[in-house]
Amino acid sequence: MQLERIGVALRPRTSQEAMDLGMAMLRAHARPVWSAWLVFTLPIFLACQLLAWVLGMPWLALVLPWWLRPLFDRIPLYVLSRAVFEQAPSWRETLKAQRTWPWGRTFAGLTWLRVDTNRSLRLPMELLEGMAAKQRRARWRVLSRPLVGAASGLTWICIAFELVISLSLCIFAMWLVPSEALPDSMRSLNQAFTIPAFRHALLWIASGAIYVSMSIVEPLYVAAGFGLYLNRRTQLEAWDIDLAFRRLRERLLEAGVGVALLICVLCLPSFAHAADTRADAAHASSQNIAEVFHQPVNDKDALFASEAAYVYRDARFGQPHKVQRWVPRIPTMDTRSNAVSPSWFGAMFANLGAGLLNVLLWGLLAIVVGALMVFALRYIRIKKLPLPEPGERPKPLRSSVMHDMPLPDDLAAAVRELWHGGRHREALALLYRGSVQRAATALRMQPPIDATESDWLHYARSVEDQARRERLIAIVRTWQFAAYADRYPGDADVDALLSGWPAQQVVP
Amino acid sequence: MLDTVREIETPEGVSLRLRAAGAFGRAQAWLLDTLLRFVVFCVGLGIFSAILGRGGVGLGMLLMFTLMWVYNVVCEVWFHGQTLGKRALGLRVVSADGTPVTLLPSVVRNLLRVVDALPGIYGVGLVTSMIDPSARRIGDIVAGTLVIHADDLPAGSKVPMAPAQPLPLPLDQDEQAAVIEFAERSPQLTPERQEELADILYPLTGREGTAAVTQITAYANGLLGRP
Numbered sequence: 001m002q003l004e005r006i007g008v009a010l011r012p013r014t015s016q017e018a019m020d021l022g023m024a025m026l027r028a029h030a031r032p033v034w035s036a037w038l039v040f041t042l043p044i045f046l047a048c049q050l051l052a053w054v055l056g057m058p059w060l061a062l063v064l065p066w067w068l069r070p071l072f073d074r075i076p077l078y079v080l081s082r083a084v085f086e087q088a089p090s091w092r093e094t095l096k097a098q099r100t101w102p103w104g105r106t107f108a109g110l111t112w113l114r115v116d117t118n119r120s121l122r123l124p125m126e127l128l129e130g131m132a133a134k135q136r137r138a139r140w141r142v143l144s145r146p147l148v149g150a151a152s153g154l155t156w157i158c159i160a161f162e163l164v165i166s167l168s169l170c171i172f173a174m175w176l177v178p179s180e181a182l183p184d185s186m187r188s189l190n191q192a193f194t195i196p197a198f199r200h201a202l203l204w205i206a207s208g209a210i211y212v213s214m215s216i217v218e219p220l221y222v223a224a225g226f227g228l229y230l231n232r233r234t235q236l237e238a239w240d241i242d243l244a245f246r247r248l249r250e251r252l253l254e255a256g257v258g259v260a261l262l263i264c265v266l267c268l269p270s271f272a273h274a275a276d277t278r279a280d281a282a283h284a285s286s287q288n289i290a291e292v293f294h295q296p297v298n299d300k301d302a303l304f305a306s307e308a309a310y311v312y313r314d315a316r317f318g319q320p321h322k323v324q325r326w327v328p329r330i331p332t333m334d335t336r337s338n339a340v341s342p343s344w345f346g347a348m349f350a351n352l353g354a355g356l357l358n359v360l361l362w363g364l365l366a367i368v369v370g371a372l373m374v375f376a377l378r379y380i381r382i383k384k385l386p387l388p389e390p391g392e393r394p395k396p397l398r399s400s401v402m403h404d405m406p407l408p409d410d411l412a413a414a415v416r417e418l419w420h421g422g423r424h425r426e427a428l429a430l431l432y433r434g435s436v437q438r439a440a441t442a443l444r445m446q447p448p449i450d451a452t453e454s455d456w457l458h459y460a461r462s463v464e465d466q467a468r469r470e471r472l473i474a475i476v477r478t479w480q481f482a483a484y485a486d487r488y489p490g491d492a493d494v495d496a497l498l499s500g501w502p503a504q505q506v507v508p
Numbered sequence: 509m510l511d512t513v514r515e516i517e518t519p520e521g522v523s524l525r526l527r528a529a530g531a532f533g534r535a536q537a538w539l540l541d542t543l544l545r546f547v548v549f550c551v552g553l554g555i556f557s558a559i560l561g562r563g564g565v566g567l568g569m570l571l572m573f574t575l576m577w578v579y580n581v582v583c584e585v586w587f588h589g590q591t592l593g594k595r596a597l598g599l600r601v602v603s604a605d606g607t608p609v610t611l612l613p614s615v616v617r618n619l620l621r622v623v624d625a626l627p628g629i630y631g632v633g634l635v636t637s638m639i640d641p642s643a644r645r646i647g648d649i650v651a652g653t654l655v656i657h658a659d660d661l662p663a664g665s666k667v668p669m670a671p672a673q674p675l676p677l678p679l680d681q682d683e684q685a686a687v688i689e690f691a692e693r694s695p696q697l698t699p700e701r702q703e704e705l706a707d708i709l710y711p712l713t714g715r716e717g718t719a720a721v722t723q724i725t726a727y728a729n730g731l732l733g734r735p
Contacts, residue, residue, distance in 0.1 A: 009511035012662050016597070020512045020530030020643065027641065028510055084510075157532055160539075161634060168631025175627075220638070224532065235662070237701055238693055244686030245708040248679070252711040 003243055005085050010240035013231050015150035022227025026076070026219055029083040033076050033219050036091035040075050040098075044068060045211050049204065058200050061207045069218060070109035073123055074098060076219035080226050081128055102130050117152035118144060120225025128229075142236070147228055154228070158221040165213035170206075407434050412503040416494075424488045431503060432479035438502040439463065439472055453480050468501045475502070514642055514654070516606050524606045527657040528642040531634060533597045534655055538630070540593030545575040577618065584614040590658070598659030604652045613651040620647030667691040670722065672729035676712070684731050691728035694721065 013021065026033060045065050052060035078097060082089050089097070105126035109119065116122065125143055126136065144151070192198040234240060408414040411434040418427035436456050440447035443462060448455070456476050463469040475497050481487045489497075497503065514526040552571045556564030583591040589601035589609050601609045601617075624633030624645045633645040642654055667688060679687070694702045699718075706713070706720035713723040 007510055009509040009513070011511075014598075014657065014659065014662060016529070016533045017512060017527060017657055019532045020528070021510070023530045023532075023638065023643070024510050024512050024641070027639070153536070154532065157535055160535065161531075164629050164631055164634055167629055168627040171627035171629075171631075216635075216638075235696070238690070238697055238705060241686055241690045241693065242705055242708070244682065245690070245705060248683045248686065249708050249711055 002085065003239060004246060006239075006243075007084055008230065010234050010243060012235060012240070015147060015228060015231065018227040018231035019150070019154060019224040020227070021231070022224035023220060025080055025084065025227065026223040029079060029088045032083065032088040032090060032094070033079045033223075034215070036075050036079055036089075036094040037072070037215060037219060039091050040095060041072050041215070044072075049207065058203045061203060062210065065207065065211060065214065067114065068110070069214070070106055070114065070119065070123075072214075072218060073109075073119070073222050074101065074106060074127065076222040077123055077127060077226060080223055081124065084230070102127065117155040118148060120154055120221055121147055121151040121228055123222065124226050124229040143229070143232055147232060150228060151225065154221065154224050158217050158224075161220070162210070162213040162217045165216055166206075166209040169209045169212060407437060409505075411435075411438075411505075412498040415498060415503065419491075419494055425482060427494075428479050428482045428488070431475060431497065435472060435475045435502040442502070453483075465501075471497065471500060472502060512643075526602065526606055526654060528644075529599050529655045529657050530643040531637045533599055533657070534637065534643070535634070537591070537593035537597040537599055540596055541579075541591050542593075544592055545579065549575055580618045580621075581611070581614045584609050584618075585611050594655075598657055599655050600658035601653055601655055604654050609653055613653050617647035617651035617653050620645075620650055623647070665692060665695050667728050667732060668695070668725060669734070670725045670729050672732075672734045673723070673726035674730050675727050687724060688728045688731055691725045694725070 008021065008025065048064040048068075049061050051064070052058055075094060075098075078094055078101065079088060109116075109123075113119070113122075121144060122140070125140060129136075129139065131139060408430075411431070415427045415431045415434075418424075418430060436451075437447060439456070439460065443459060445459075451459075453476050457473060460469055460472045460476065463472060478489055478493070478497060481489075512528050512530065514528050516524045516526060518524065549568070549572050553565070553568035556567040556571070558564070560567065580591060583589075583594075584601045590599065594600060601614070603609050603613060621633075624630060624636070624647055626632040633647075636645045636649075637643045640649065644654060648654060668691065675684075690705060694705075697705070702721050703717050706724055707716055709720065709724060710716060713720045713727075715723050
């Protein structure tokens with residue numbers, strides 16, 4: 001194999017692209033492939049039909065050509081593998097070469113490997129590399145690892161393609177039957193199926209359609225598999241790099257660089273700017289016309305002057321010409337600010353901004369540290385405060401005062417005295433306090449220290465006597481109005497509240 | 509040189525490489541799309557007839573029309589030239605000059621599906637895309653569009669770090685690219701093959717075997733501007 005003579009652009013491809021490359025190869029070498037294909041397969045196909053007819057087993061006409069496909073695959077593969085590296089062989093050469101091409105693997109493919117979805121990929125490896133069994137198995141593992149999915153996908157899609165093409169042929173043939181003739185033949189089709197001769201004819205038509213579709217798709221299948229194989233080897237052996245390196249080597253050897261280079265490598269370790277200097281030299285040389293043409297330029301030559309004048313009359317020199325260019329309708333912020341402010345101005349602003357931001361950040365840090373310190377001090381001070389002793393209950397603020405004051409024996413008189421003395425609020429408070437205490441006594445309960453007015457309204461409902469109950473409720477209500485809304489009853493109402501229990505001691 | 513690439517040079521001198529997609533990938537994408545649309549149609553028809561009874565069949569037919577004729581155009585024009593099947597296969601529809609496909613060409617190429625699908629199973633489209641060098645079907649040829657591979661190429665690993673060395677003499681751009689490519693892809697090669705390749709460049713490196721490999725890696729580091 002001589003890689004330099006390869007006729008395919010080598011580059012890393014996806015497996016989809018590799019299959020497309022196979023199709024492109026087939027398109028480029030269509031004539032040698034299909035001429036050899038027809039010469040090789042058509043006689044075999046006809047022989048199969050004849051055999052089926054002679055043996056009286058019409059199904060053989062369908063099965064045999066299908067079974068022999070691995071044999072047919074040799075033809076397109078041989079042509080393509082030669083065409084990629086050198087001249088495509090003629091059909092004569094292809095057929096002649098089949099004798100010398102190894103047959104062992106084809107027999108394997110025709111027997112125990114017949115049903116194998118990876119055939120397209122296995123073919124080029126087995127036929128083109130021709131290795132011993134053990135080596136081949138290892139090689140197959142390396143080669144097929146990332147491609148098994150793609151290869152079996154290719155098989156299925158090719159089966160679908162064949163189905164599409166053969167069915168299309170049949171449908172087109174049906175369309176060719178005149179529509180007025182169609183109903184009759186359709187009607188008689190069911191009856192026709194009972195005649196064996198008609199069934200056989202149908203079978204041969206089908207096998208003919210299948211042969212045509214196979215002739216179209218099978219070379220495609222082999223070519224796509226060959227494309228996958230080529231791509232995998234390019235990947236494994238870096239063929240594209242190999243080619244590029246070979247070209248580079250040839251260029252270097254032709255230029256005689258090799259010898260000079262060795263001296264360079266030995267004496268001068270650094271050529272870092274070689275590329276730059278070469279580029280500079282090329283640039284400089286193109287500026288001087290005399291150097292470009294390797295001869296002195298005579299400006300005073302009349303012929304030259306007239307030629308030059310003629311050239312300058314060309315539309316490309318000095319003539320006005322229209323230039324169409326896309327420009328943004330609204331200039332962006334960047335370009336505007338760049339256009340206005342010179343760079344030092346921007347730099348100054350940037351420095352100023354950075355400085356300000358610096359100060360700001362340091363200030364922020366100082367504030368945070370200060371706040372933390374204040375918080376810590378406060379925390380320590382709070383911690384120093386003596387804790388209340390456990391078990392001591394907090395005293396209610398008002399009750400400490402009120403409880404100490406003893407209730408007068410004649411509650412009604414005391415209240416009335418306060419009321420008429422103008423101290424309405426105290427009067428009502430005393431009345432409420434005394435009333436609830438008496439109510440608690442009457443109900444035989446310990447007066448809860450935290451009982452609210454609404455609690456007392458609730459307790460009041462358990463007083464049995466209706467008049468007393470209502471009076472107690474009225475007292476609580478009156479006190480509520482006085483205490484929370486500053487609304488006081490009239491003298492008559494107070495008198496009504498004070499008449500009877502609980503304001504007056506009544507013997508039950 | 510045989511290749512499936514369609515090269516287009518822009519007025520700015522930039523060369524665009526469109527990797528035309530062949531019948532294999534396109535058929536798979538079409539199959540995916542068709543299955544997907546069939547499922548959507550069945551579900552939609554079921555829902556419509558469950559709600560509206562016989563009237564739902566009419567809505568189902570409208571749904572089928574939309575899936576057959578609008579789905580492709582909408583996907584191609586507003587979703588980067590990719591239907592869901594094409595997205596799954598990494599394909600994309602573009603204009604023949606590489607620009608995104610616009611409304612009219614997309615409508616034309618999808619209307620001409622009638623021709624490509626001819627005996628009802630895309631026989632004409634299949635054969636046309638086998639014959640055309642860029643694997644276009646009739647709709648693509650008329651509308652001036654192209655289906656390309658849009659997914660990334662298999663890339664090598666990063667160039668291994670090594671102390672850089674300047675090249676002893678200037679190289680052309682593609683030669684420099686080959687040197688870097690070697691450094692990138694050498695981890696995927698066997699050591700023997702690495703040395704074999706590096707030995708080819710003996711006139712450049714003046715070394716053989718493993719020393720040549722490390723030398724080329726050092727050159728690649730230098731070309732990449734590493735210290």
